[in-house]
Amino acid sequence: MxxxxxxxxxxxxxxxxxxxxxxxxxxxxxxxxxxxxxxxxxxxxxxxxxxxxxxxxxxxxxxxxxxxxxxxxxxxxxxxxxxxxxxxxxxxxxxxxxxxxxxxxxxxxxxxxxxxxxxxxxxxxxxxxxxxxxxxxxxxxxxxxxxxxxxxxxxxxxxxxxxxxxxxxxxxxxxxxxxxxxxxxxxxxxxxxxxxxxxxxxxxxxxxxxxxxxxxxxxxxxxxxxRVRPYSCDSPRVRVARSLGNIPFGPRLKQSLEAAGVEGIPVQVDNQSKYAALVTDRVDLIAQTGLSKDSPCSWDYAPGVLIAEEFGVVVKDGANKPFDFDTGSRLLCNNGVRCAHSSLYDPLFSTDEPS
Structure with a gap:
């Protein structure tokens, strides 16, 4: 072509x-x-x-x-x-x-x-x-x-x-x-x-x-x-994509990181740039709960979640559910996003049941 x-x-x-x-x-x-x-x-x-x-x-x-x-x-x-x-x-x-x-x-x-x-x-x-x-x-x-x-x-x-x-x-x-x-x-x-x-x-x-x-x-x-490289469980640090500014980790993520015995290092990158940063080895983890009452727009997640999936990491929304893009211009069934290699995702989020 x-x-x-x-x-x-x-x-x-x-x-x-x-x-x-x-x-x-x-x-x-x-x-x-x-x-x-x-x-x-x-x-x-x-x-x-x-x-x-x-x-x-x-x-x-x-x-x-x-x-x-x-x-x-x-x-x-x-x-x-x-x-x-x-x-x-x-x-x-x-x-x-x-x-x-x-x-x-x-x-x-x-x-x-x-x-x-x-x-x-x-x-x-x-x-x-x-x-x-x-x-x-x-x-x-x-x-x-x-x-x-x-x-x-x-x-x-x-x-x-x-x-x-x-x-x-x-x-x-x-x-x-x-x-x-x-x-x-x-x-x-x-x-x-x-x-x-x-x-x-x-x-x-x-x-x-x-x-x-x-x-x-x-x-x-x-x-x-x-292709994703397995996250080393021996590493005490995890590079976490964060919005600009000194925004602290939310209590849920902070608790998950502490329970897994790792330290979250914030990397200031947001919008869909964070998916490019993930697949080019600038960050290890994307974790956004998605607390807004408004349904997110499809163009804020596509094609990022697909690129992360094809890279080989686990990709779910903030409630541990897969993404559904057959809901119009807004993602009516999803909110938030979490992406990481399974060796990191599982210790952090495997106990979360889809809601």
């Missing part, structure tokens, strides 16, 4: 969407991220106050998020030879903030970002492009669709910390493929999670085929299979 920056489509045939294999879906996700990762990195430092919008729930969204979703839509349509309106993609962003005469400056900024990428979209149609990636599948429908979070960790994007960009593929309600790009996580070298990182880290997976790390310049020619 071919794909490049000249605008040629990835793959051949009239319509690849309905005949995608899981492996091909991962390849397409990896190829597309060779375009989106540099886009987000290149446009990060030119942000102004006019590029920032606050959603009704108080969370930030930027013109980069909106242009990024449009870019994913356009690149997927091109890769799959789909006419406008046929793509099935559940993306985080919607076009509501670009509606009305008062949003003309925002529309202009988004269109300018896309023009640099070779897509000339008018202000009158940019909303419809973004909306082509705003599918909200019905619960239990067995939907086949893509899931996209253009910038997972917008607050981190704004503050200069590690963020990710994510694309996943769901077939008949099951998460089967996807990729995570972390532009500021070094692909090689130091195992610590640090900011500057050259081309960044690009990882992907497909169901039953394994997890892989890709070369950001030519991902399909340089794929490295990622």
């Amino acid at each position: 071919a794909g490049d920056k000249t605008g040629r489509a990835f793959g051949t045939g009239e319509n690849l969407f309905m005949q995608l294999t899981d492996a091909k879906a991962m390849e397409i996700a990896l190829e597309i991220m060779t375009r989106t990762m540099p886009f987000f990195k290149r446009n990060r430092n030119s942000m102004t106050d006019q590029d920032l919008i606050v959603k009704p729930d108080g969370s930030p969204v930027t013109t980069r998020d909106l242009a990024g979703q449009a870019l994913y839509v356009l690149l997927l349509e091109r890769a799959l030879h789909l006419p406008p309106g046929e793509l099935q993609m559940c993306g985080e962003e919607t076009s509501e903030m670009l509606e009305g005469s008062g949003a003309s400056d925002l529309r202009m900024r988004v269109c300018e970002l896309l023009a640099v990428e070779g897509f000339r979209i008018s202000q009158s149609t940019i909303g419809s492009v973004i909306s082509r990636g705003s599918l909200r599948p019905e619960q239990g429908s067995g939907s086949t669709h893509w899931i996209c979070d253009p910038i997972d960790g917008t607050k981190r994007y704004l503050s200069g910390h590690v963020y990710s960009t994510c694309l996943a593929f769901v077939r008949k309600g099951a998460l089967v493929a996807g990729a995570i790009g972390v532009p500021d996580l070094p692909a090689t070298g130091a195992k610590e999670v640090i900011r500057p990182g050259g081309a960044g880290t690009l990882v992907g997976a497909y169901r039953g085929g394994g997890a892989f790390q890709a070369d950001g310049g030519n991902p399909l020619e340089h794929l490295t299979r990622l």
